Amino acid sequence: MAVTIHDIASYLDLAPSTISKALNDYPHISTATRVRVFEAARELGYYPSASARNLRRRRTERIGFLYGFITVDVGEYASRLINGAVNAAEKAGYNVLLYPLTGNQPEKLTRICNTGEVEGLLLMGGEHLARSINLLQKERIPFIVLNRQLDEPDVSFVSADYHKVTYEAIHHLIELGHNRIAYVGQNVLEKLNSDRVYSFRQVLREVGLSVDESLVTSAGPEPGAGYEVMHKLLDLADPPTAVLTIHDPLAIECLHAVVDAGLSVPEDVAIIGSDNLRESQSTKPPLTTIHPPLAEIGRRAMEGLLRQLSDESVPPTRLILPAKLVIRQSTVAGGESR
Amino acid sequence: MAVTIHDIASYLDLAPSTISKALNDYPHISTATRVRVFEAARELGYYPSASARNLRRRRTERIGFLYGFITVDVGEYASRLINGAVNAAEKAGYNVLLYPLTGNQPEKLTRICNTGEVEGLLLMGGEHLARSINLLQKERIPFIVLNRQLDEPDVSFVSADYHKVTYEAIHHLIELGHNRIAYVGQNVLEKLNSDRVYSFRQVLREVGLSVDESLVTSAGPEPGAGYEVMHKLLDLADPPTAVLTIHDPLAIECLHAVVDAGLSVPEDVAIIGSDNLRESQSTKPPLTTIHPPLAEIGRRAMEGLLRQLSDESVPPTRLILPAKLVIRQSTVAGGESR
DNA sequence: ATAGGTGCGGAAATCGATTTCCGAATTAAC
DNA sequence: GTTAATTCGGAAATCGATTTCCGCACCTAT
Numbered sequence: 049m050a051v052t053i054h055d056i057a058s059y060l061d062l063a064p065s066t067i068s069k070a071l072n073d074y075p076h077i078s079t080a081t082r083v084r085v086f087e088a089a090r091e092l093g094y095y096p097s098a099s100a101r102n103l104r105r106r107r108t109e110r111i112g113f114l115y116g117f118i119t120v121d122v123g124e125y126a127s128r129l130i131n132g133a134v135n136a137a138e139k140a141g142y143n144v145l146l147y148p149l150t151g152n153q154p155e156k157l158t159r160i161c162n163t164g165e166v167e168g169l170l171l172m173g174g175e176h177l178a179r180s181i182n183l184l185q186k187e188r189i190p191f192i193v194l195n196r197q198l199d200e201p202d203v204s205f206v207s208a209d210y211h212k213v214t215y216e217a218i219h220h221l222i223e224l225g226h227n228r229i230a231y232v233g234q235n236v237l238e239k240l241n242s243d244r245v246y247s248f249r250q251v252l253r254e255v256g257l258s259v260d261e262s263l264v265t266s267a268g269p270e271p272g273a274g275y276e277v278m279h280k281l282l283d284l285a286d287p288p289t290a291v292l293t294i295h296d297p298l299a300i301e302c303l304h305a306v307v308d309a310g311l312s313v314p315e316d317v318a319i320i321g322s323d324n325l326r327e328s329q330s331t332k333p334p335l336t337t338i339h340p341p342l343a344e345i346g347r348r349a350m351e352g353l354l355r356q357l358s359d360e361s362v363p364p365t366r367l368i369l370p371a372k373l374v375i376r377q378s379t380v381a382g383g384e385s386r
Numbered sequence: 387m388a389v390t391i392h393d394i395a396s397y398l399d400l401a402p403s404t405i406s407k408a409l410n411d412y413p414h415i416s417t418a419t420r421v422r423v424f425e426a427a428r429e430l431g432y433y434p435s436a437s438a439r440n441l442r443r444r445r446t447e448r449i450g451f452l453y454g455f456i457t458v459d460v461g462e463y464a465s466r467l468i469n470g471a472v473n474a475a476e477k478a479g480y481n482v483l484l485y486p487l488t489g490n491q492p493e494k495l496t497r498i499c500n501t502g503e504v505e506g507l508l509l510m511g512g513e514h515l516a517r518s519i520n521l522l523q524k525e526r527i528p529f530i531v532l533n534r535q536l537d538e539p540d541v542s543f544v545s546a547d548y549h550k551v552t553y554e555a556i557h558h559l560i561e562l563g564h565n566r567i568a569y570v571g572q573n574v575l576e577k578l579n580s581d582r583v584y585s586f587r588q589v590l591r592e593v594g595l596s597v598d599e600s601l602v603t604s605a606g607p608e609p610g611a612g613y614e615v616m617h618k619l620l621d622l623a624d625p626p627t628a629v630l631t632i633h634d635p636l637a638i639e640c641l642h643a644v645v646d647a648g649l650s651v652p653e654d655v656a657i658i659g660s661d662n663l664r665e666s667q668s669t670k671p672p673l674t675t676i677h678p679p680l681a682e683i684g685r686r687a688m689e690g691l692l693r694q695l696s697d698e699s700v701p702p703t704r705l706i707l708p709a710k711l712v713i714r715q716s717t718v719a720g721g722e723s724r
Numbered sequence: 725a726t727a728g729g730t731g732c733g734g735a736a737a738t739c740g741a742t743t744t745c746c747g748a749a750t751t752a753a754c
Numbered sequence: 755g756t757t758a759a760t761t762c763g764g765a766a767a768t769c770g771a772t773t774t775c776c777g778c779a780c781c782t783a784t
Binding site (some may be wrong): 050052053054065067068069074077096097099100101102103104105116 | 739740741742743744
């Protein structure tokens, strides 16, 4: 049986409350007894019961990480976000709980919010996102959405400046002479990825290009969907000469589709991915890609959430961090090739 | 303030204990009142306090996931293991807590074990592993080591049959005419990766090759270390014609080193990686690699751990799952090229 | 009619800490 | 020398559930 505060109390012939105060650096305890208590605690191997202190303090020092991708392999993407978040939590003495959210399970989410098992939530994309946000707004629990920019003014998020980097990407393509630029998004994320498509359309107009809706496409979540979409794009009467995709794995599928069609990248079709995953470096040719600071997004989101927890009056965290365009050979031939 | 069992009790004019029993399907409660209680609970929006029930039940239904990689980016590797584990936990109503273990912090580990915040632990590799196992054996807490095979008979682990697949890999290389085969391991994991090097040496002997110790190497954890090691191997008087590495990213560094030396893969040097990461498909040439069923390792480990928790008398989980050799063009030219 | 079940629900202890309130003892103040 | 202030530590309530033990009411058997 574990050593409790009572054991220390009877060992030292003191009251349990005294032990608690001594260990928690409360006032009204003399230095002498404080030292005695600490020594006894170490000697007896005392560790406070997490459940007991959670109950009494009404705080668990735990944050839930909600994610909901189903088919897509988002290992590296997710782990960069999570790493940033976990490290920030660690510094503040908080732990992170993983909550996979597959399918539609509102009861589960409601339960998580109301049992007090976590103090706040971080939300990573997935088809659940829109629904989850709606639900969470009704609950008391603080939460922050990762890597999405939201319009509702009260919802917290930490994202990257996709609008600006989309501008850079399109500008980059235009400088290379492209004017038929396609967009390949992803269905699962659709509702809340509208910010990305929106930027795409907006930027095209800004630079004076018209938006050809037949070039604004969306792949399903199943593997190979990007390949299909690209295939169809190439079959158009007037196919695109450049493609902007929302995720590197999707870009890679597009790359394969182009190559399999007997065309070459970047000469016939230029391709830009997103997230700068490790694999984007080793494709043939290497991918030009948008690099959002995922780990920092995770970190800043966690920091914002913890701030909101410690002080009710803190305004929502709405942060947009700079993203970079990493230029490789899927848009510009030559250069640093491997 | 949240709705408690007392609120339901006074609402229905019953005793709190009755509410608890009704909700938890205890006997000695009539169906009529049981129904009334469930309805009232739903009506009032009751959710049990996790902390309170954890305290009383002495169970948290949480498992800790300990990991300790520092510099290496192990996103995809880790997420495959974690996904398997989390999904299995989910099915049993358990949650997973993430514990990054950076550097040497035995106090932290001891605390995790003794505060009762988790019921058991899953351990993913890292330089902490050997130390952590030693420490955990002294604590009461059940734990299972992922993707390592251990000699001590009482330690639980779930791993892949690396010995067998190493045999297949070496056999594959020998069939291709190689007889100077190098090994590139990784320092950070050294102590407990001895099983892998051991298999390497063992298999070489089994097939009648002598072990040239100058070809058995180890890269540090810093990025670029694999590149350096490969470079040195190529500088040997009698350089290897094939390399077996312990992780795909390392294999990719070796690949770059070979190419940069003006040699070609697989003609001059054949390369075999491990883990079958996504990026191993898109290198030039694509990597032949060992594919361990990482998600299943995670799943089986979690299942084993939960079994041990529910029944003290269950023997240690010591599982070795089959691994496959995925043959691509880093060993055999031609074939399905991209 | 009485003893013995049985079914249903309540009272109270408990899990292990935190926290409030109180009191004794010592010191300071006048 | 009496009162006030201060310091230190204890008693008991509390967090919100679970669980043990008990007792009433009703039924059955003799």
